[in-house]
Amino acid sequence: VQLVESGGGSVQPGGSLTLSCAASGFTFHDYSIAWFRQAPGKEREGISSLGHDGTPYYKDTMKDRLTISIDADKITVYLRMNNLQPDDTAVYYCAAVWRYALFWHSVNSYDHWGQGTQVTVSS
Numbered sequence: 001v002q003l004v005e006s007g008g009g010s011v012q013p014g015g016s017l018t019l020s021c022a023a024s025g026f027t028f029h030d031y032s033i034a035w036f037r038q039a040p041g042k043e044r045e046g047i048s049s050l051g052h053d054g055t056p057y058y059k060d061t062m063k064d065r066l067t068i069s070i071d072a073d074k075i076t077v078y079l080r081m082n083n084l085q086p087d088d089t090a091v092y093y094c095a096a097v098w099r100y101a102l103f104w105h106s107v108n109s110y111d112h113w114g115q116g117t118q119v120t121v122s123s
Helices: none
Strands: 002-006 009-011 017-024 031-038 045-050 056-058 066-070 076-081 090-098 117-121
Touching (some): 002 090, 017 031, 017 117, 045 066, 056 066, 076 090
Parallel strands (some): 009 117
Antiparallel strands (some): 002 017, 017 076, 031 045, 045 056, 066 076, 090 117
């Protein structure tokens, strides 16, 4: 089981990015998938999840700026992020667990992690 993130980069404030998380060696069928981020000196925090039943979850303070989705083949999960600001600068990780994530926003709920992709927001 391997997760591969892509789509990070540098963007100006107010810009948008779409992150991708690709499953390698399996599909996301019956998995819960989440996006976390970790800024320097801060704990890793959950910002969005897609439950195994397709239910989306978002961090309350970011829900107006995020959209999580999955392709029809259940191989790639996407996170669209709009109106990015400097405090969104972080390494973004995807994570997965078969079936249920007890608490979607908790790092302890997931068994598999990607390597992370850097997002930098600056002018």
